[in-house]
Amino acid sequence: MTTIDRPLGLRERKRQETHRTIALTALRLIAERGLEHVTVEDIATEVGVSSRTFFNYFGSKEDALSTAYPDHRHRIDRLAERLEEAPPGPDPLAGLMAIARSDLERIDADRDEWLLRMTVFTDNPQLLARTAVLESAGEQQMTEAIARWCGLPADDQYPALVLYTFGAAVRSAMRRWYAVDGAESMVxxxxxxxxxLSAGLPLPADATPRG
Incomplete structure (x- = not known):
């Protein structure tokens, strides 16, 4: 168990519950009314908190959609710490898959929520820009953690390539998962x-190339 994975105290658990309540309420209202027709005040009123309390947790209604879980701000720290503790191996993508498994399992566990979230993002592609900003904040930290795991300098191209390749794997899986309405496991x-990808991206056995 990493330091960040340890049990939380009562105060932190209550804070996380409030975060989740606000995030889920924002998702529901925006899915029902449309992004442009929901304000921070609408979300706060529905939850039963003040707008000031809302802003203690999120910078905007868009952030409430993009940070589904209260431990989002610790996510990169958690992944980097898990990678530090993971034994080295010849397949870095498999290593990243192992440390990210529990995060991916949450998507399967919260299937309906994530299907709704992806519908909202599909209907409002401008939200992807904010998500990209939030994700990019941890890129350097993860690249450095991968470099240490691989035994390479932090400025080597390979660790960044591994990180972006894993990100592409997750995004392609999310696209498929959404297309089949969550019927297949995200993990x-x-x-x-x-x-x-680790095998060199060979054509699937059932592929029928032209020519």
């Missing part, structure tokens, strides 16, 4: 994508 889809 299995990412594992399959990583395995294909």
């Amino acid at each position: 299995d889809l990412v594992e399959a994508a990583c395995a294909a």
Whole structure:
């Protein structure tokens, strides 16, 4: 168990519950009314908190959609710490899959929520820009952690390539998962994508290339 994975105290648990309540309420209202027709005040009123309390947790209604879980701000710290503790191996994508498994399992566990979230993002593609900003904040930290895991200098190209390749595997899996309405396991889809990439991305057995 990493330092960040240790049990939380009562105060922190209550804070996380409030975060989740606000995030889920924002998602529901925006899905029902549309992004442009929901204000921070609407969300706060529905939850039963003040707008000031809302801003203690989120910078905007868009952030409430992009940070589904209260431990989001610790996510990169948690992944980097898990990678530090993981034994080195020949397949870095498999290593990243192992440390990210619990995060991916949450998507399967919260299937309906994530299907709704992806519908909202599909209907409002401008939200992707904010998500990209939030994700990019931890790129350097993860690149450095991968470099240490691989035994390479932090400025080597390979660790960044591994990180972005894993990100592509997750995004392609999310696209497939959404297309089949969550009928397939997100964990299995990412594992399959990583395995294909590690194998050199050969054509699937059922592919029928032209010519």
